[in-house]
Amino acid sequence: MLNQALRWQLDRVTTPLGVILLVTDAQNSLRALDWADSEARMLDRLRLLYGSDRVTLTSGTAPQPVRNGLEAYWAGDLNAVSAISVETAGTEFQRNAWAWLRSIPAGETRSYREQARSMGRVSAVRAVGRANGANPIGIVIPCHRVIGADGTLTGYAGGIERKRWLLRHEGGDF
Numbered sequence: 001m002l003n004q005a006l007r008w009q010l011d012r013v014t015t016p017l018g019v020i021l022l023v024t025d026a027q028n029s030l031r032a033l034d035w036a037d038s039e040a041r042m043l044d045r046l047r048l049l050y051g052s053d054r055v056t057l058t059s060g061t062a063p064q065p066v067r068n069g070l071e072a073y074w075a076g077d078l079n080a081v082s083a084i085s086v087e088t089a090g091t092e093f094q095r096n097a098w099a100w101l102r103s104i105p106a107g108e109t110r111s112y113r114e115q116a117r118s119m120g121r122v123s124a125v126r127a128v129g130r131a132n133g134a135n136p137i138g139i140v141i142p143c144h145r146v147i148g149a150d151g152t153l154t155g156y157a158g159g160i161e162r163k164r165w166l167l168r169h170e171g172g173d174f
Helices: 036-050 064-075 092-101 112-118 125-133 160-169
Strands: 006-015 018-024 030-035 055-059
Touching: 006 064, 018 036, 018 064, 030 036, 036 055, 092 112, 092 125, 112 125
Parallel strands: 006 055
Antiparallel strands: 006 018, 018 030
């Protein structure tokens, strides 16, 4: 199984913040979501997570549950993305960090320190930041909901302005 080729679909979807890239597998799980202007970064993440010669992306349409969940999110149903099935590789620590992110309610934020403490890794604030920065499935795994301990917007691979927009869209005052 480790050397098995992975053939996934790549869809491009227009959103209020620009075009996003959706990578889905044969089981209709979302494997990656990133901004089109960061396609090279997304491809690098996929190579790191799954192996440089294992993933083949072909143009296609993302499964309807993925598209519907994201469309509903943009339309204001902020919890719609929580129903989207995701699948990730990564270290156990990364997968735990990403699972924790999905527990942050829409409209709320947490600090990296709070995340580390809640994960039982009080001194791992920077490791949490690195794990969140390696998140392959933006928005659905909502790393944008994590901010600095002092309330500042920090560290979003899609850019601080997109992070601010997402948090405002979810009801935050940023």
